[in-house]
Amino acid sequence: MRALVPDAGPAYSGPAGESGEVLSIRGGRPLRGDVEVKGAKNLVTKAMVAALLGETPSVLRDVPDISDVQIVRSLLEVHGVRVEDGEGGSIHLDPSGAATAHFEEIDAYAGASRIPILFCGPLLHLLGEALIPDLGGCRIGDRPINFHMDALRAFGAVVDKSYEGIRITAPDGLHGAKIELPYPSVGATEQVLLTAVKAKGVTELRNAAIEPEIMDLIAVLQKMGAIISYEPNRVILIEGVDSLRGYDHRAIFDRNEAASWACAALATDGEIFVRGAKQQEMLTFLNVFRKAGGWFDVQEDGIRFRRDGALKPVMVETDVHPGFMTDWQQPLIVALTQAEGTSVVHETVYENRLGFTAALVQMGADIVVHPQGIDSPDRRVPRRSLEQAAVINGPTPLHAADVVVPDLRGGYSYVIAALAAEGESVVRNIGIIRRGYEKFLAKLDAVGADFDVIG
Template sequence: MSSVLTIRGGVPLTGRVTVRGAKNLVPKAMVAALLGNEPSVLRNVPEIKDVEVVTSLLQLHGVTVEKDPISGDLTLDPTNAKTASHTAIDAHAGDSRIPILLCGPLIHAIGEAFIPDLGGCKIGDRPIDYHLNVLRQFGAVVEKRPGGIHISAPGGLKGAKISLPYPSVGATEQVLLSATRAEGITELSGAATEPEVVDLIAVLQKMGAIISVQTDRTIRIEGVPDLGGYNHRALSDRNESASWASAALVTRGDIFVEGATQRDMMTFLNTYRKVGGGMDIGDDGIRFYHKGGKLNPLVLETDVHPGFMTDWQQPLIVALTQSEGVSIVHETVYENRFGFTEALIRMGANIQVHRECLGSVPCRFGQRNFLHSAVISGPAQLTGTDIDVPDLRGGFSHLIAALAANGTSRVTGIDIINRGYERFTEKLAGLGADFDITSTE
C-alpha cells in the first residue's frame, strides 16, 4: 500500500509545530548503545522511519529496545548482543544506509558485521568507500559476499591515524563509533564537526570514551577497553526546524517551531533574515513568519558546518522562487541535489541548473559534469501538478510548493518523508493545510 496526498494550495500555514530529536543524531546514538556493557536511555526520540529501522536492526542483533509509552524514551540493553542472519538484516534494512554504522560497534561486541547492499536518497552517489577504508585502517577485513559485505577483525580493531579527503559526517561517525573501544589512540583529521557529530561525542563521553576535538577539524580518541551506558537527551532537529521556517515563508504563513534552537541554526537564521523572513527567537523555540512585503534574492553556497547546510537548501529554494529578482545557489556537498527542481519548473518556477561552479570558489564538483548550481528567477506563480517525491528534503520542498500553489497537486511517494519528518501530515493539518490522504495498491 502507498499513500497519495492531494493538496489544495493557496492557504497560509499558521500555528505551532513541535520538533524533537534530530534524525541525524538519534539513529547513531541508538547504534552507540551497542558499545556499552549496560543499558542506555535515549530521550527526545522522534517517531520517524529511521528510528524504526535501527530498532529492528538492533533487536535482530540481540539488543533489547523498550519504548516508554508516555514519553517515547528508549531504553537499549546490549548485554545479549549476538550475530544476526544476513537475510534478516537485508529485509529490515530496506533502503536505509544506517547499517554501515553498526560495523564498528558490532565488531567490538560480537567480532563481525554484515551490511546489505545499501540504498538511500537519490541525491548523489554517497559512496560507502569512506566507511570501508576507515574500517580497513582500523585493521578490519572487508569481504564482498553475495548480497552485501562481511566485515571482521580477528585481532580486534586498532587505533589509527586517519585523514578524510572531505569532512564527511558519516565517515566521522564511523571513526568515532569504531575508535572508542579500539586498542590505542586514533587521530582523525579533516573531520566533520556538525552539531549532531558533537552530540554523538557527548553520548560517547557519557559512556566513558575519551575524545577531544581540536580547532583544526582534528578529533583525537583514546581507546578504552569497556564502555558503560548513557542517559542522554537528543539535540533538536535543526533540519526539520529550517524546513518549517521555509514553509512559513513560501505559504506567506506564521509558524512557531517549538524546539528550534538558535545556537545550531545561526547560519540559517542569517540567511532567512536576508531573504526577508521574520523571526522571533525564544528559549523554547522560534517563530518564523512572512512579513508581508517582497522577498529578496540572494547568492548562496552550501557547505559543511558551520556553513549553510545542504539539507536547508531545497526548502529554501522554493522560497527563492517567490523572491523579487535572481538568486544563485551553489551546491558543494551533494553532486545531484537539484533533481527536485524539475517538479518546481513544471509548477511554473523559473529555475536553470548549471554544471559550472556559480559560487565564490570552485568546488570538488567543478568540471565533472554535475548539475550543481542553480539560477532562480522570481517571483513565479506556482500552479498545482502531479509530483512523485524523489528524496527526503526534496519531497518536503515539493509539499510546501504545492501548499503555496494555485490549484490542486497530487503527491505520491510521501512515505519517504516519514524517514525524517515526524507525523508531518498531522502537523500540516494542525497548521491549516487543505489536503486529503488516500491509499493505493
C-alpha cells in the same frame, strides 16, 4: 483538512520505506500555527547504534516517531538488542543479548536506510564480525562507502565482499590509527568515532565533520566513558578504552526539520512557531533566512518564523558545517521562487540534489540547473567536480501539478510548493517523508494546510 485516513506514523512498509500514500493538496493559503520538533534524525539513529558499545542499558530521550528510527530499531532487534519504549518519547536499549544476525535478516530492513554501515565498529568490538548488505537511502547522489571501508581497514579490520554484501572481521582486534578523510564526511566521521572509542591506543582523525549532531554523538560517547577531544582545524583525538557503560541522553533538536518549517512559512507567506528550535545550531540558516526577507523571533522554547515584506533574492552555497546545510536548500528554493529577482543556489555536497527542481518548473517556477556549477567572484566554498547550481528567477506564481516524491527533503519541498500554489495538486509517495518528519500530516493540519489523504 479532511483526511480520509489518519496520520499513521512511520509504519514501516518495505525495504524502500515507501508507503504509496498520496496527498491531494489545495494550495494558495498561508500556513499558520505551531509545530514541535524532537530529537534530530541524524543524531538519534547514531546514538541508538552507540548503545551496542555499552555493557549496561542505555536511555535515549526525545526520540522522534519516524520510520528511520523504526528501521534502526528493527536492525538492533535482529542483532539481539532489547528495545523498549519509555515515557515521554524515550527508548530503552539493552545490548546484553546481542548476537550475530544473518544477511537476509539485515537486508530485510536495511534497504530504506544507510545506517547499517555504522553498525560495523560496535559489532566488531562486540561480536568480532559485522555483515553489511547493499545500502539504500535517498537517491540524491553518490554516497561511496570507501571512506568507511578505508577507515575500518586502518583500524585493522579485514573487509571481504561477496554477492550477499560485505563481511568485516577483525582477527587481530582493532587498534588506534591516524586517519585523514578526503572530505569531512559526516558518516565517515561517525564511523571512526564508533570504532575508535574501544580500539587499542589513540586515534587521530583529521578533516573530520563537526556538525552539531557529531558533537552530540561525542557527548553520548563521553557519557559512556569514552575519552574524546576536539582540536582546531577539524582534528578529533580518541583514546581507546577497554569498556563502556550505557548512557542517559536527551537528543539535540532536529535543525533540518526546524529549517523546513521556517521555509514553509516563507514560501506560503504564513507564520509558524517551531517549538524546540534553538538559535545556536541554526545561525547560518537564520542569516540566509533574514537576507531572503524572513523575520524570526528567538524565544525560550522555540523560534517564530514569518516573512518581513517582499522576498529578496540570495546567493547560497551549501557546505559542511558551519556552512549552509545541503538539507536546507531544497525547501528554501521553493520560497525563492517567490523572491523578486534572481537567486543562485550552489549545491556542493551531493551531485543530484537539484533534480527535484524539475517538478517545481512543472508548477510554473523559472529554474535553470547548471550541471557543472557556476563560477562566481563571490564564491567562498571551494568548487567540487560534482557540484551543480540552480538559478531561480522570480517571482513566478506556482500552479497545481501531479508530482512524485523523489527523496526526503525534496518530498517535503513538493508538499510546501503545492501548499503555496494555486489549485489542487497531487503529491504521490509521501511515505518517504516520514523517514525524517514525525507526525507529518498532523503537523500540516496544525498549521492549517488543506489536504486529503487519498491513497
